[in-house]
Amino acid sequence: MKTNIRWPIALATIVGLAAAIWAIGRIGLSGLVDAAMRLGPGGFLLFCVASLGLTLVLGAAWLVSMPGQPLRRIGLFSFARLAREGANDLLPFSQVGGLVVGARALTGMGLPKARTYAAMVVDLSTEMASQIAFTLFGLIVLGSLLLEGNRHHVAPLAWIGGGLMLATTAAFIFLQRPMLKLAVALAGKVLPDGASVSLDRLRVELDDIYRRRSAVALSFLFNLAGWIVAAALAALALRLMGQPLPLWRVAALESLIFAIRGAAFLIPGAIGVQEAAYLLLAQAVGLDPQVAVALSLVKRARDVVLGVPALLIWQGLEMRPRKAAASH
Template structure:
């Protein structure tokens, strides 16, 4: 118990330090560009534009829920909204609460187990879905890197951002390979440790591994999850193009898809920083000139994303907390 108690404060300190550093970076970027320019760009989207921006995010959450549902065996179609709700809580916790993405994943799984779905089924399907999600992100990131490398090849600004795009691609490939290769060893170690603490807990972990094997032997389910996740990446990136158009920014959809594919890769690599705060803003500023955009427009887009996450995530988390309290009572 002593070692466990020591680990928790250190992990919290690391996350807190990363969040504080990112927040300071974000303020620095905003100060350099000018707060007036940024907030003028934010206001230019209008209420209708912001609502449409949020609506696109709801579609993304539905697609992510469908992807998770696709790899969950023996579930009726009427339960699919529950999986979208689980993804909503997962994304809200990762973006709003002072958690890393890992904390959001745990809350998302808790949402489904709390609704009565078996522990083994929830975690097995979640791990398989995360594999499909990362595989689809790899393809989407390849699109961004390919566009940077070939379509914009030869420009000095394009060359300056190529190392960043290649680094993002390399991180995604590494994360995907590690996730695939070490899924079962990590589960086995977790099961052994859990068995020493809570008798019988190791059996649950082994059941998760067995359920994963069952799911992996159903390629059509994996293909469905991959497809839904890919659609979610594309729709999510397209929402940024819609927001920019409402702001009066004329930019091609291809350019925005390229930018967003690399931003998504950065966010995945910076999973320890809640919301990738600071890092997201810095990457936007770095890529803006390449596509004929200004730093104020890109920072405004980043702030709109955070405002959207709060607008959707806060009510979702409050409702989740109410449901959890009722369940405990």
């Protein structure tokens, strides 16, 4: 990482830590811990195991982004996605660092570099497009809640948001060629210096993938399903903590949390930003702010439990080729 990039990340991290201190100070540490502990060991274990299902969905989104890969490799792609998220959430990298870790997890298992990085860019672009649809749904629902005084009868307006989300989905499926231009531009931003893949070669691979409309559409739909499953996991955690909310309300909240996290991409793990966002948005969907911030901490604990083993395994796989080379 270049020095001129480290300073903005360090400064952003300090801002994030300040936001975390502010959010925890507003809630109170003891009350926050009590709210998180309502989940219990069994509930937390269930939450972690269920989260592996989300990893499987996101792994499928990446798998279908690389046409020709057999279904039996979904475990490999899911592991690469888990390592990618672990690096984003736990290591002092920007989001690009996590992308590199995920791609190296695949190339380290013998997948071709150019195709792997092209599929990563396709997966990233479809993830971004599906997030737009999901965030649009959240904005519609949040706006309706604020206008109607947070009353439960506004649920039908959630269906309007859902309809717009489906419309965005259909538009993406039929406008894939413009997405190719976005993918090429994105590749120039996320392709690491050490990837040993030329941008021209990557452009060829991207063009080949985008000609396969069904593959890109499937990647989009799997990523969209991933956002919905992530919201369902949050709803599960809230129910286990004794604060059940309708799924559409949790989905609205989570869509905006994810959008804010994406905007704070310079801050490793969006530390502090996520907690402050939960604190500020919780009451708009009828959630106790204390429980909302506790949910954020539970999700971070889950990220540690799942991310650390994935990164350790990845590091072990990274060391194997170097050892083999040294023996010769």
